Amino acid sequence: VGDGKGKKAIKRFESYKRENQLPLSVADLKIVVDAKSQTIIVPVFGRPVPFHIATLKNASKTDEGDWTYLRINFLSPGQGVGRKDDLPFEDPNAHFVRSLTYRSTDNDRMAEICAAIQDMKKNAVKREQERKEMED
């Protein structure tokens, strides 16, 4: 009966397949929320780095003086959020990006980004629930 691990079919999602699919606005070196691809793109030392909404746990912001801090938390093992089927935990040696914190004095835009991420996540969760209900 196999190795007992029971390989589960993992939902594979992919933000982009080719470089030219990245939105042009990444050139501003700012955080971009691309609803079309269900992806957040963050600048990391000049690189546009996509994170699919399915990897996201939540996003929150705090204001400190002139700065708005945006913290993006991602799903990773050992967080007690029992949604193991959502991520490929089959590789026990995988490392995860667990969180990113950005700050900007462009406070309104940071607030907009935070809201856009939360909306996108809410919709993604809703769609997922609907999909699961359909399967039942």
Next chain:
Amino acid sequence: MPSDIETFENIFLDLSRTPGRFRFAPSGMGWRPTSGEIWKMANTELSTAQWSRAARGYELKLFTRTMGIVQLDGFELDDLDRVKECLKAYYKVNLEHREHALKGWNWGKAEFSKSELYFNVANKPAFEIPFAEVSNSNLAGKNEVAVEFATADVAAGGAGGTDEAGNKKKKKAAAQLDQLVEMRFYVPGTVKKGEEDA
């Protein structure tokens, strides 16, 4: 063969906010912003070079002997052949084409090279962190590593800071409008069974 000097316009040095003119010559390279200090590098400094997609167009990343990692972005895809030819003809350096992961996954493998940490997703790097940019790192919790970046210095100036030619080295993160402050990684336990509760 390229001529004696090859020039590229609208190139950014180390994520500078304003572009400048970048030049290759047999004796070395130089970057001149619209206003501000000229940057120069002797041909003997260059060790290896990589080409890849960046946020701002394409990036030429130079690994140097004593000047750390130099990032030049704002290149167009069409510049590739000319850049490649210059590096080869002037410095006998091959331009390595580095393709990045765009899958949007947050899991992979953090690996270390001589001067940077890179996060591999499905065997392609998703991003790199030059060690010179890290201000602090610590074990934030069980299996959690926090990496902090140098940003404090421009706090007073705000996003509309006056830096024209990009901040001095080690402040690439701070030069940005959206500044990366901290990144946390989950790293699976290396603790042997039995030691875990100690």
